[in-house]
Structure formats: C-alpha cells, structure tokens
Amino acid sequence: MGAGENARAIDIRNAFALGSAIADEGWIVLTGGRNRGVMDAVNKGAKASGGLTVGILPTKDRRTISGAVDVAIITDMGSARNYINVLTSDVIVACGAGGAGTASEIALALKSNKFVVLFNSSKESRALFKKIGGRLVLEADSVSKTVEVIRLLLAKMERVRRGQ
Amino acid sequence: MGAGENARAIDIRNAFALGSAIADEGWIVLTGGRNRGVMDAVNKGAKASGGLTVGILPTKDRRTISGAVDVAIITDMGSARNYINVLTSDVIVACGAGGAGTASEIALALKSNKFVVLFNSSKESRALFKKIGGRLVLEADSVSKTVEVIRLLLAKMERVRRGQ
Amino acid sequence: MGAGENARAIDIRNAFALGSAIADEGWIVLTGGRNRGVMDAVNKGAKASGGLTVGILPTKDRRTISGAVDVAIITDMGSARNYINVLTSDVIVACGAGGAGTASEIALALKSNKFVVLFNSSKESRALFKKIGGRLVLEADSVSKTVEVIRLLLAKMERVRRGQ
C-alpha cells in the first residue's frame, strides 16, 4: 500500500524493488490496482521478476487499471475496497508515508488483526500506529529488511495455523 | 465516531453530552450503531434530547444494535461500513482517541474530502491526521466547542453549496 | 423496490399510494433513494402522509437523491447497495415488474431469507421467484392487499421473535 498520485520518487523506486523482491520469493503482490504511484510501481517490479499481481480496483473505469496487474478485481465500491485489500492480504506493507488512503488501509488492517510493516513511513504514522497496533506493527527501512520481516511473519502465522 | 468495547469513562460521558447537544441543534446523529462505548452513548444522549439517530451496522446480528438507534441500517459488510459512515455524514467527530476503527474512519473521511473534528483525541492522532488532512482537520476539547466548530463548518459548506 | 427510469405510469401511481398507506401504518419507507420512478414516488407518497423515509444511495452524486428522502445513506457502492436495502428491510415489496435492479433485490432478499411481496409483478417474475423462494414470496394486486400482507408478515415475524 502507498501513495497514488502524490507518491515521492523514492517511494516509487522502493516499490518497484519491493515488487521484484516479493516475486522472487514466490509471493503474490496485491494492491489497489490503479496505474499510479506505489501501486503501479510494485506491480511493474513484480512483473519484471515474473510474479503474479492482483489489483482490487475502486471503480469500473478500466482505463485506471495498472498495465502490470494480471488479475484485476472490479469492485465499484470506492475506498470500501481498502477493506478487501487488507482482508485478502497475509501481510500488509505500507511503502512510504502515504496519505489518507494508506492510513485507512493500515487502520483497517489493524482492526482486522493483520500484521503491518511500515517501510519508510513518517514518524507521525509510526507513532500513531505503533500506539494503536502494538505487536501487529513492524518497521523496516530497506527492501531487504521488509522482505525479511515478511518472511518471519509468514513463518509465525504458519506456526499458529499448525497450532504450535 | 469513537471507541466501542474499549471506550474510557470520560469518552462515554462526553459522547452522551455531545449526542444531547447535537439533538438540541436539530442535527441527526449517525454512528456505527452498535450497543457499545461511544456509539451507544452518543445515541442515548441524542434520544434523551429527542433527536433522531441513525446507525450503520457491520453485521446482521440484531442483538448488537444500540437500543437508542432509531434507524438501523444493516450492511453485513464488516468494517467496509465505515466508508458509508463517513460518506453519509456532513461532519465527522472523533470522540476520544479511539482505536483502529476510529482511525480508519478519520482516514476514510479525509480521503473523501470530509471535515473531521478531533474531540479529545490523542496527541499521536492529532499529529498524523493534521499532517495528512491539513485544513480538513479541526480540534475541540469540550462539547460546546465541538458543537461550535460543527456549526461553523456547516455554515461554510452551505456557503460553498450556494456558490458564495 | 421497483423500476427507476423505466417505471410505467401505473407503477408510479401505485408506488405513491403505497408510500402513503405505509406511512399511515406508522412504518418506515426504505428505498434505493434516487429521484426516479418507483423510488421517488413511494417516498413522495410517504411524505404526503407525514411518514419517515430512508434512501440507500448507490453513488456520491447528491443531485440524484429524491427530494422526498429524509435520511439519505450514501454508499458509493453501486448496485452492491441493493444488498443493504434488503437486509435493512423487514419486508420487501416489489412494486410493478421492474427490471434487472428490482430482480436483483428480490433474489438477494430471498437469499437472505426475507419475505417479498410481488405487487403487480410480471408473470415471468412471479413464476421464477415463487419457484426459488417458495413460502417467502407473496403476491398482491392492490395497495390495500399489499398493506394487509405486510401486516400479516410483521405479525408472523413478531411471533417468531417472541418464540411463540
């Protein structure tokens, strides 16, 4: 998750590298699906490494779909689709500080008891969401660190699933 | 908007007084509709002053509806109903710091370009949402101040609507 | 529920009379909320008798709201709002044959185990929905008969609620 129209250049670069790294791990990239900012970049990165990409779109306008999305889910539900984004994901990564949309996804993820990795987030975002989410919120300051944290979380979730 | 199960006593008292004051103004109270915490208290306050109350419920379980809700809207959409809450409201008030649900509503409101009044919020919440929302975010530290801010915002929205 | 843009004159007249009769019973009218066809007419009828009207709108465009709706719920969820319409209603009335939207509401109501009254429906609609819904589907050919059927259904539901 991350900024769309207002994404910074550094967030776009990180998103591309992260998408590529996620695909290298064999994981699926899921985003809000639009052809803008972090969403678009992480999908392009994943495709560059041959990954599978899923986009959950807010509107029926097919011109807004990222060209790097393999499976485009059309909701016509505006920002209510953010709830589907977080429920469908095993781990949520917020790439960059993001804006109101990203904050809503982090909050909805915590409400749904999902793990969130804040990758290069703002200090205000880290302060609020660590306070609200406690152990569900983790931080990372590089692509490799983000992937490492996801790997640990997936292993933890797998152990819980097996009842260990 | 505000905490459900984990609401503090002070937030419950403020919510009741706020509901009562909103009803005195002739405004409609809209909440998440459950019989818990801030939602329940603001509805009870509004009914104590003869107001109209609308609740947007997350599930089909009718036992969870606040007894002080006049019009109960059943969504069966979990936290996706938070998006309906903010779109349907003219002004959103977060009463107390709240948790992940409240944060998601503030963020969804700002994403939808709605005014948000933070009434006795945490400093972390104020810091993040002022940064994200700018002029859309206002603060209040009492019921009377909250009502005053809402009145100003409604007047402002009315002027915009009339094109003045 | 019923046709919007394509409503017949007879359906509009029946919807107005039905809205008025529902308000006379002290019941709340709930519709899709737009300023078109059956939705608009039933709300106008209810207001003519001093009733309360609730509209669940599919889009954020406030110009599409019926002027006779008291409580406008904004979903921005397109036809997914049809699911909210039926879950929120105690009894669903399809006024006239309607089109695809009305058929979707009847089907969603039956899926949710809700009673549906087909008031002046088409023979094709009656045939399919009686087959699918069985005892959940009732028929009426006048406003007074529709109100009578609703009254019986509400009494039946009240008995079930009380465990009698």
Added chain:
Amino acid sequence: MGAGENARAIDIRNAFALGSAIADEGWIVLTGGRNRGVMDAVNKGAKASGGLTVGILPTKDRRTISGAVDVAIITDMGSARNYINVLTSDVIVACGAGGAGTASEIALALKSNKFVVLFNSSKESRALFKKIGGRLVLEADSVSKTVEVIRLLLAKMERVRRGQ
C-alpha cells in the same frame, strides 16, 4: 455461477467439464470461491487442465474456500460480493438453474450491462431473464456450446473495444 449446497449431480459434472474447457481456452475462471457445488466443481475442472482460478469469498472464514482456488479474494461482504463477481467477469455463465444467489448474480450482471450465458437453466429463469436482458442473455445446452458462445462474445467485445 450456480448452486452451492443444493447443486444437482448433473450441474456438478457440467461445471467440472466447463472449468476444464475454460482453462483449455486460456481463460481465467472466476467464482464465488466456496468449497461447495458448482463453484467448487468448476475450479477443480480448471485446475485439472492447469488453469488459473479466482474466488471472491463472502466471509472471512478460510475453511470455506475451495481448495481449487488459486487467488482467494476475501470480502467479508456477504452477498454484496456477487456484485464484484459480475463486474470482474467478462462473461457470466450460470451453470444449471441455481437458486436465489445465482438469480441475483444474473440480475446484477444484466443491470451492469454484462453478457450472461444460461447453461441448462430452468425455463422460468430463461423466461424472466430473456425478458429483462434481451440480447445480453444467451443460452447453451452443452459445455462445447457454452464455450463457443463465450468465444463469440469475447470476439464481439474485442471489436467494440477497438471501435470497429
């Protein structure tokens, strides 16, 4: 789309064969995603031919997901997810007569101006939906005929997209 718990043996067999044939064409199978009836069978058929399967689930309960779904989208929106099913699909196939859920999907598809193929539907369903949907509704009585109709529809949609 088709019956879940109440699917007939013939519909299950047809769904499996259809899923297999769809995968052979290189198309993606999208269903409601549960491990029941037509949904489950069409996914199993698609996987038997090495296809990609997407399931849009109504609840958060992961035990209800078909084991043959590759990409499981979790909505927690009950039957409102039927709207996402039809918007996301290029062509909707109703396999067997189905019940209220299938009827709601056919109706929502027609409301959204989507093509629907009725494969071995009931005569009541054919009568109503042909009346409502006109040229949007096609019929088929075998797997090969269904695939042929889909192929023609996709070609037609492609010509429209290209403005020919």
